[in-house]
Amino acid sequence: MASGLHGLTKTKRRSGDTRARYRRILRFAAWHLAVTWWYELILPRVGLRGLAERTRARRMRHFARRFHSLAVELGGLMIKVGQFMSSRLDVLPPEITAELEGLQDEVPPVAFSAIRELAEQELGAPLEAVFASIDQTPIAAASLGQAHRAQLLPGIAEDTGLGSVVFKVQRPGIDRIVDVDLAALRRVGGWLRRIRIVSARADVPALIKEFSQTSLEEIDYLNEAANSERFAADLADDARVAVPAVVWERTTRRVLTLEDVTAIKITDAAKLAAAGIDPVQVAPVFASVMFDQLFTHGFFHADPHPGNIFVTPAPDSGQGHPWKLTFIDFGMMGEVPVKTRSGLRKLLIAAAARDGRGLVAAISDIGVLVPSADSVKLEQAMTQLFARFGGMGFAELKEVDPREFRDFAMEFGDVVRSLPFQLPENFLLIIRAMSLTSGVCSSLDARFNLWDSVEPYAARLLRDERGNVVRDAASQAWEIAAAAVAMPRRLDALIRKVDEGSLEVANPRLERHMAKLVRLGQRVVAALIFGALLIAGALVRPEDHVLSNVLMICSVLPLLFGLRPPRS
Incomplete structure (x- = not known):
């Protein structure tokens, strides 16, 4: 009877904690959405734009500090959101990224007694009967799980060829926490859906559904183990990349055992320098490896934040550098459909060639721009954008006179806002992966120029697709011929409008x-x-x-x- 009452009390306490967590996330989101709405939309319309601009940096720091505290205290998916924002060095202001940077490493660990209880329940035996030894101090405490070093028993070590391994266990109760966080995000998504400027650009419920599916897959370690082996197979011939082996005999849905591949964190400049590795040389290699995943294999690591990538010193294998990039944590992976991959390749080639028209065509192919959209003005905007800012790195763009950006925004902002853009449902992880990639490269090299990586990669794509290039050239020749045939008729119509006084010129x-x-x-x-x-x-x-x-x-x-x- 006492046991039953204790269980009922524990269940009620968990239910109360769940409701409190849900309400706290919603309160935080509602308050900061209201503050943003007031300062960025209302005040400029009543002539107080200067006040909004003067207080922006302070408000951003305040938001980042509050979110930092919330994420560390609540954990769960809130940590994932913070990690994403801290890696957006190329877009988000330093007031936010600097404050949230610590979230990569400061997730509080779970007591080993709770880890032991869950692991023994999953493996069906005491840990002493499963491993030769386990270090009770975690080497990493992530938002969804916790990792400890361990030694395999002699028999399994001989079979696998591994001795030292990393024993990764889910945080107890993480399933329930993820469910609550996803419910809160769905509610916030419902609010955003009612904002016209947001709903016109993205199907928020569909994006949250995609994020929910990815999050649920991430807490299934059998799925992560399978992803790891698929990723390793895709990049087996790439001497620049290393992937830890899976010990399937010690892996379940909530426990994952992997080869210990711990090395230098990719953004640890001091340790890289001590190992004789130049961070500036690491950035373009990392970008190229991510390009291969997205544009060639179509199966990519969707969470490449600094905590998930090591630089491992290794003998020079002909790549020009004595180190490898070692990826870990394959819970969040993405797939690029064939059609989307083709559009992304075209987009990359067009960007490298500074081809505004080709870029707009690629955006349409991917599904970001509705096919019925009038894209002529967008092509003009992209052409002028490339002419002025094309080829500049992140650091160079920061040095450009802000008035130039304002002039460009004034001239083409209305054009871009008026076009029917949308965010395809399968695009969320692609954006996340490229955003994190850009952020990591910028932290490795403040003057990193993405064009330096894009151009040789695009040239390689062109060499690989000579047949497509020929077809594209033939298609363009046909378009030119058709335009030449139609030219006399268009000139006649133009002259007639001039004669009638009905010609309109828009400025x-x-x-x-x-x-x-x-x-x-x-x-x-x-x-x-x-x-x-x-x-x-x-x-x-x-x-x-x-x-x-x-x-x-x-x-x-x-x-x-x-x-x-x-x-x-």
Whole structure:
């Protein structure tokens, strides 16, 4: 009876903890969405853009500190979100990335007694009967699991050729935590779906569904072990890459035993230098290896943050450097469908060639741009973007005068926002992998230029696809011929419009400035009417309370008119 009551009390406590965790995540998201909405959307519309800009850095630091504390305390998928943000050195400001960087390493460990209990339950025997020895101090405490060094028993060590291994065990109760976190993310996704600028660009429920599936796969260690072997098979002929072997005899859904491949963390500049390895040389090799996974094999590591990649000193195998990149943690993997892979290859080639038209065509092939979209202006924007900023690395872009970016955004921002972009359902992990890759390369080399890696890789793709190049050339020749045939008819139509006085010439920048002036004039008039009614109401209040109230209530109408958002 006492045992039953104890079990019931424990279940109720867990249920209460679950609800508290769910509510806390939602409160955090709701508050910061509201703050962002107020400062970035409302204040600029009432003439307080300067205030929003002056406080932005401080607000970002405050957000990052609060999220850091939340993620460390709650663990689970919140750590994954923080790790992703900390690796976006190429996009997110340093106020955020610097604060969240520690999340890669500071996840608090679980007591070994809890790890032992779960592992023995999974393996069906005491750990002393399964391993020759186990180090109770973890070598890594991740968001979903914890890793310890161990020695295999002599018989298994002889069969596998391995002695020292890494024994990875799920965090107790992580299944329930992941379920709660996913439920909270679905709720936040529901909020985002109601924001037009978000819903027009992405199917948020579909993206969260994809993330949910990936997260559930990540806590199945049998799935991770199978991914590891598939990844190793894909890159078996690549002397630049190493992958730990799986000890299947000591692996279950919640326990994973792997070859111990611990080496130098890829972003540990001090240890790399001590080993005679130049971090600047590591960056392009890492980028190229990730390109191969995405564009050639179509099966890629979707969580390549610094904690999951080692640089392992090794004899020079003809690659020009005496080290290898060793990947671990294959719980989050992605697959690129054949059609998407073809589009990505075209995109890479177009980017290397600074071909704006080819880039837009590749974006359409991938499914990011709806086929019915009028892409002519986007092609012009991409062509000018390449002409001005093409070939610049992350550090070089930081040195560009911000006014140039503002001028470009003013000229082409409306074009980009007006086009029907969308985020394909299978694209989330691709974006994550490339984002993390870019962040790691930038941390290895502050002046890393992605073009230096893209151009030789794109040239190799072109050599591998000579047949496709010939077909593309033939297709372009056909398009040119068709345009030449249609040219006289188009010229005739143009001359006729000139004769009729119906030719229209659009100047988007002038139109935008005129529209802003009109809106400004309307707001000034609205403000004057609001002030007049409010003052009039205050003046007549001593003599006529009713009229005073009517005037003050009516003053709200021009105020609302002046604060209304501009029409899209």
